[in-house]
Amino acid sequence: MFNKILIANRGEIAxxxxxxxxxLGIGAVVAYSEADRDSLAAQLADEAIxxxxxxxxxxxxxxxxxxxxxxVTGCDAIHPGYGFLSEDAGFADVVxxxxxxxxxxxxxxxxxxxxxxxxxxxxxxxxxxTIPGSGMLRDEGHALEEAERIGYPVLLKxxxxxxxxxxxxxxxxRELEAAFKVSRSEAQAGFGDDSLYMEKYLDDNRHVEIQIxxxxxxxxxxxxxxxxxxxxxxxxxxxxxxxxxxxxxxxLDLAECAARAIAEAGYENLGTLEFLIDTKGExxxxxxxxxxxxxxxxxxxxxxxxxxxxxIAIAAGEPLPVTQADIRQNGHAIEFRILAExxxxxxxxxxxxxxxxxxPGGPGVRLDxxxxxxxxxxxxxxxxxxxxxxxxxxxxxxxxxxxxxLREMLVDxxxxxxxxxxxxxxxxxxxxxxxxxxxxxxxGSAPFVAGAR
Amino acid sequence: xxxxxPSDRQPADDAPEIGARALxxxxxxxxxxxxxxxxxxxxxxxxxxxxSSSGLGEIEVRExxxxxxxxxxxxxxxATPAAPHPAAVPVRPASHRDERDRHPASAPAExxxxxxxxxxxxxxxxxxxxxxxxGMRVRSGDRIxxxxxxxxxxxxxxxxxxxxxxxxxxxxxxxEYGQELVRIEVGERSAxxxxxxxxxxxxxxxxxxx
Numbered sequence: 001m002f003n004k005i006l007i008a009n010r011g012e013i014a015x016x017x018x019x020x021x022x023x024l025g026i027g028a029v030v031a032y033s034e035a036d037r038d039s040l041a042a043q044l045a046d047e048a049i050x051x052x053x054x055x056x057x058x059x060x061x062x063x064x065x066x067x068x069x070x071x072v073t074g075c076d077a078i079h080p081g082y083g084f085l086s087e088d089a090g091f092a093d094v095v096x097x098x099x100x101x102x103x104x105x106x107x108x109x110x111x112x113x114x115x116x117x118x119x120x121x122x123x124x125x126x127x128x129x130t131i132p133g134s135g136m137l138r139d140e141g142h143a144l145e146e147a148e149r150i151g152y153p154v155l156l157k158x159x160x161x162x163x164x165x166x167x168x169x170x171x172x173x174r175e176l177e178a179a180f181k182v183s184r185s186e187a188q189a190g191f192g193d194d195s196l197y198m199e200k201y202l203d204d205n206r207h208v209e210i211q212i213x214x215x216x217x218x219x220x221x222x223x224x225x226x227x228x229x230x231x232x233x234x235x236x237x238x239x240x241x242x243x244x245x246x247x248x249x250x251x252l253d254l255a256e257c258a259a260r261a262i263a264e265a266g267y268e269n270l271g272t273l274e275f276l277i278d279t280k281g282e283x284x285x286x287x288x289x290x291x292x293x294x295x296x297x298x299x300x301x302x303x304x305x306x307x308x309x310x311x312i313a314i315a316a317g318e319p320l321p322v323t324q325a326d327i328r329q330n331g332h333a334i335e336f337r338i339l340a341e342x343x344x345x346x347x348x349x350x351x352x353x354x355x356x357x358x359x360p361g362g363p364g365v366r367l368d369x370x371x372x373x374x375x376x377x378x379x380x381x382x383x384x385x386x387x388x389x390x391x392x393x394x395x396x397x398x399x400x401x402x403x404x405x406l407r408e409m410l411v412d413x414x415x416x417x418x419x420x421x422x423x424x425x426x427x428x429x430x431x432x433x434x435x436x437x438x439x440x441x442x443x444g445s446a447p448f449v450a451g452a453r
Numbered sequence: 454x455x456x457x458x459p460s461d462r463q464p465a466d467d468a469p470e471i472g473a474r475a476l477x478x479x480x481x482x483x484x485x486x487x488x489x490x491x492x493x494x495x496x497x498x499x500x501x502x503x504x505s506s507s508g509l510g511e512i513e514v515r516e517x518x519x520x521x522x523x524x525x526x527x528x529x530x531x532a533t534p535a536a537p538h539p540a541a542v543p544v545r546p547a548s549h550r551d552e553r554d555r556h557p558a559s560a561p562a563e564x565x566x567x568x569x570x571x572x573x574x575x576x577x578x579x580x581x582x583x584x585x586x587x588g589m590r591v592r593s594g595d596r597i598x599x600x601x602x603x604x605x606x607x608x609x610x611x612x613x614x615x616x617x618x619x620x621x622x623x624x625x626x627x628x629e630y631g632q633e634l635v636r637i638e639v640g641e642r643s644a645x646x647x648x649x650x651x652x653x654x655x656x657x658x659x660x661x662x663x
Contacts, residue, residue: 034631050629051576065630068602069576072627098603 002077006070009081014041020308033059035378040370077101086291103315117197126261131284133199153201158187164234206277210258220263222255239295240334244433298333301391332398335389342415351379355412360405364391423448573632577602589617615639
């Protein structure tokens with residue numbers, strides 16, 4: 001096992017990793033940017049080190065800064081969290097070249113799964129159904145040809161992208177001509193790689209993902225599913241498990257197929273396979289996330305597994321601590337992403353100083369947040385303020401507990417989406433478990449908020 | 454931060470400054486000491502924090518016979534990219550006479566001095582330039598050392614024209630981004646200030662004034 005881990009991330013996930021380290025009795029150093037000097041993780045850590053200025057390119061995204069910080073603080077491993085350098089094969093390589101361990105898949109594995117388009121072909125070869133799509137698009141003419149073959153509407157996607165960034169829904173050839181150039185330059189700017197591909201867009205789909213883990217010895221498990229259908233512009237807002245759109249048999253079948261396929265394809269460490277479920281209940285693999293995910297707490301609540309601890313153990317070369325037979329999916333859990341965004345003002349990100357602050361409590365309530373009264377929310381990074389997760393024996397009780405917790409939660413000083421969450425919870429489509437990924441974008445958030453009053 | 458010789462000269466507009474002026478002619482030396490210690494230890498850090506976090510351009514606080522005024526520079530005067538707060542905070546005491554009473558060993562008037570700190574440009578291992586010595590004169594942009602980041606040397610540059618003061622980090626020490634490395638004393642100085650004596654050194658530090 002490791003002696004000391006450098007936490008190369010910020011916000012709530014830095015705190016989550018710090019907690020896992022403490023639970024495991026491993027030392028931890030929080031690496032922070034200048035804007036995060038007063039962050040909770042940096043304050044709670046036994047050791048913290050400033051790695052660069054506020055601009056993430058020169059701090060959290062700077063491989064030399066992160067690796068140098070790990071070396072001078074005597075760490076033997078680096079946890080990248082999510083986002084930033086978490087799925088960067090080049091970074092994983094640099095980490096290893098300095099005799100440190102990257103907590104995540106090896107650089108070879110990251111390389112193999114770096115291209116979404118190649119990953120789809122690889123997993124199709126291992127038995128997963130993939131969504132009809134194109135290969136890498138050479139140019140505009142090629143894109144038009146492929147769109148014609150697949151059939152509109154199509155989704156234009158950056159191959160190196162993630163988190164829904166840079167994706168574009170295109171319904172006609174004319175739209176495609178305009179979108180292609182924009183997407184290409186966005187992909188170049190956002191991910192340093194302008195390759196695009198496209199896939200068929202399913203209008204009324206649900207987003208379901210399977211959590212898997214594979215150790216160095218090829219042992220693998222799945223930790224069932226998460227439903228992330230409540231989205232706004234391809235950004236997840238609410239996640240729950242188990243998915244209300246799958247029958248128990250469908251769920252088990254999908255989870256087992258996914259785990260087997262990814263293990264056979266040579267994956268290692270924690271991972272998530274994302275699927276779109278169409279109106280007929282058919283599941284299409286779309287992409288894999290080679291990292292700990294934002295929404296991991298709901299899987300922890302329903303399986304009782306500390307996934308960050310498991311991830312660290314796998315990276316340290318230990319065998320999986322559990323077998324599939326040990327894992328049960330118990331009850332129902334829902335997570336709400338508490339964002340510093342104003343739903344009334346086109347979800348514009350908010351910055352400011354937290355005034356009064358109250359974290360909700362009660363049975364089955366968990367809050368992963370780096371907020372505290374007086375904390376200055378910096379403008380440099382994403383708008384995630386925290387994640388409220390609730391657990392209950394069944395879905396209706398989970399919804400009731402969630403509403404009570406959201407009512408209790410107080411974040412003064414800036415506008416958040418807490419009220420929008422309550423409005424979605426009160427909506428009949430959500431109560432019926434029938435939200436599709438396009439719902440919020442189609443109807444807008446205003447009717448939800450208005451309907452809840 | 455530093456106590457400097459009094460001067461009738463107006464401080465440069467682009468430098469952060471604190472003006473502290475005795476309002477009473479009867480202020481006694483002891484009370485001055487107390488006031489200046491309180492300024493340095495309690496008031497200034499709080500004021501700097503307040504000024505930095507607020508949109509205000511200037512803050513003035515009165516304490517007994519003293520008042521302290523902090524003014525934000527119109528444009529950032531700080532030369533290192535790292536500095537989150539004003540790096541130079543010279544304190545100008547009340548009058549020539551008061552100042553000489555407190556620091557009999559200090560240099561004559563007609564100079565204005567502060568301290569700017571050279572900071573680390575990166576996280577890594579610090580090495581000062583071999584010939585770096587106390588009292589050495591440097592120009593803005595002069596290399597005064599480097600920080601080794603995975604074998605690549607990132608230069609530590611003097612942010613300002615001045616004279617090398619005390620070192621705040623040892624050779625071979627692991628340093629973080631923005632860490633204070635070397636104090637550089639700045640300002641228009643008389644010839645004697647080019648070769649500081651221990652007595653003069655003491656006069657530049659608020660903490661050692663009492």
